[in-house]
Amino acid sequence: MARDQIDMTPLQSRDELVAWLEAGVKDPSDFRIGTEHEKTPFTLQGHQPVPYEGARGIGALLDGMKLLLGWEPIMERGNIIGLYDVTGGGAISLEPGGQFELSGAPVETVHQTQGELMAHLAQVREIATPLGIGFLGLGMTPSWSRAEIPVMPKGRYKIMTGYMPKVGKYGIDMMYRTCTVQTNLDFSSEADMVKKLRVSLALQPIATALFANSPFTEGKPNGFLSFRSEIWRDTDNARSGMLPWAFEDGMGFERWVDYALDVPMYFVKRGDEYLDVSGTSFRDFFEGKNPALPGERPTLSDWANHLSTIFPEVRLKRYLEMRGADGAPWGRLPALPAFWVGLLYDNDTLDAAWDLVRNWTARERQALRDDVPRHGFKARIKDRYLFEIAKECLKLSHAGLRRRNRIDHIGRDESRYLEPLERIIDCGRTPAEELLDKFNGAWNSSVEPAYDECAF
Template sequence: MVFHKEVMATLIETLLMSTTATAFLKERASAPAEELVAATEPLTKKDLVEFLSSGCKPKHRWRIGTEHEKFGFDLKTLKPMSYEQIAVLLEGIAERFNWQRLVENGLIIGLKQDGQSVSLEPGGQFELSGAPLETLHQTCAEVNSHLYQVKAVAEEMGLGFLGIGFHPKLPIKAIPIMPKGRYEIMRNYMPKVGTHGHDMMFRTCTVQVNLDFSSEQDMVNKFRVGLALQPIATALFANSPFTEGKPNGYLSFRSEIWKDVDNNRTGMLPFVFKEDFGFEKYVDYALDVPMYFAYRNKQYVDCSGMSFRDFMLGKLPNLPDDKATINDWENHLTTIFPEVRLKKFLEMRGADGGPWRKLCALPAFWVGLLYDEISLQGALEIIKDWTHEERTMLRRQVPSLGLKVPFRDGLLRHVAQEVVNLAKEGLQRRGYKETGFLSEIVDVVSTGITPAEKLLEKYNGDWKGNVDSVYEELLY
């Protein structure tokens, strides 16, 4: 593996950050929140609002949490990793690099260590949820350390990992199903509410970044910028142009399928741009999102389609007199999938997964925009007069057109250039010499050519219409 020199120089620093990172683990963990004490009094909406507002923290405590997913496959046959192979891989990483195992019903389903966790998505997509770290150098060092460990075990097993936003070759029926209770509930529920739920679960990969806020108004500002500019992030990282071995007509098919997964829990959230938006309005929205599950006695209880409001009152038919706890609320928030998601922090969710060299560019983009007040205000100025119709149009057209979407008097590319410049200036003012991490997307905005368009050019050229070459092109 090739490492950036500056990344290697800070790898030790990342490891020394583990004590700090562990302090934030509870806020960032992707595992379900356990029950601590049975609820005796119903939760109130005030409790739910206070849960979100408790995420406010001063700027010196802001951190960067990066998550990325990747497809595992057999290097010889290109077949996806089976659960049995994944279990051996997880055991190998745990034993060799001292990770703690996460087990469900006697089966290993993940790992955790020093604020990081490794987990499995429904189709076996391998995910790293990184620890909250202070700088992009530490974040990128963490990514490289993870990939080194995974590759050290995987290559001995003849396995590799593919960095792309949508599985380029396999139909859903060929994707293995992971033995996790919440995924079985989702798999059964998804076809009732949309046409692409199973595609989302089994054939997509993403990279996202989780960021902090200092106050309710700071959250509102960052949420609005994140939503309005999310189509630009989607275009910059568009990397899913193939389905079942052929071009699918999109640059980000991963983004396209999210349009019809479950409209009750996805989308651009127009209410975020209303004057009265704040923590309480997000709570109102989340309460109206149907449940997936409750977590009791280390088991997932199917509550799909049921009301969290009823759960608060102990009125769920399959959990009679069992009132929701704040841990249930925390779990419920993880089942909502808009383009930007609010928990005790904000999650930027619009980008396709990609090769390792691009993984540090996404947090660099959003940190530069949102963690510097001048750049944040500059971004707010750019989007201040965008209409709901314009934001919706960008979300609708970017998956197929990328940066070539016509917007006002030019193209979206021209807005993206201005936004990337703001991100670069914001990183410069942070003072950590982090601007180099933007290089991957600076090239995209300067040429207007997305990663997906480069793949399509190779598919129609050197690859001679054979998508198998993408496994080598985007191999970790």
């Protein structure tokens, strides 16, 4: 999330938390598409991590972008940590290890997503290239150790860095070494939200396989196709995963609120200060029982911030966030919103997708999610390979985009953005398997060529 919220109205009742989510309901004519992507900055010379400080650091990159774009700077304790487009709603923010994130504005078509991406990449290059900075489109940094990666000057990350090792093996890797591409989509009612949430949770492993792109750690194959996805299996299980309860009767906004109330908090923001409340529950805070803020009740801002620290495979805010995909080279980025828009924004396709997954049990969904980081398309559910299901989903998505019929200036619909995924299905191999072939062949067992071939 680009900016921590600033609505400081104290909350009186649980109903307000539910109402905050319900306010996301939109008429289908107002549905939008948001795309967020992260990319790893590296020095063009030597392929090293880029520090925040200095004339050629991340801070200087953000300053240059501010001058170029005229966007509002987001500041923390005198450091520029992001940019916000007041008119369009897009933002640029920093992940903990300097991963550079574009949170795209809410747009109407995948054509606009593509246009926004191309503009962003041209702007970033204009500022970054003279600073000697390039960007990598992989799901995980392929060659750096944890210790080599710089820390960005953001208070919330300091708190998370201290807390992560207490709750999982890989939280620090998730924060400092991974990149994702994410699509945010709308719903028209509570029932529509529930249906989309269930379909997209069940099918998230499909996106993980299609975008699997993190097979290297510290210069060597790590045994996985999406190690980024594997990392999420042992980061903090109290706030991540496949949400089996979302498939049970009674699922709705209230059920999500009850879940979120019990997810341990990280921080509370007061002015410029991040207070470390890691491990405490929002439910106790709600009753005025947070040890760091005795007697004080949370605000809507605290609630919005807390919801942004929950990391399941699909996240509900005032829209749904698809969180299963590895970061990718720029040519593949618009394929993710295209894939999910085709499946979820056309009612016939949504029904067909639900038919595909409705008989899967919670245990089967979990097993598929557990197997996909290592096995990709060869993971199985019931008696089917994930590859067959991915092929079917791509067909459904294609049909949904054709029916949507949003045409660009030369008469093409949005299904054209699925082409990179169709090529992956045609050759039957994940992007990670292609990278491993190169590593074992033309790259001569080195990940260094990735900094050319997988750069933006």
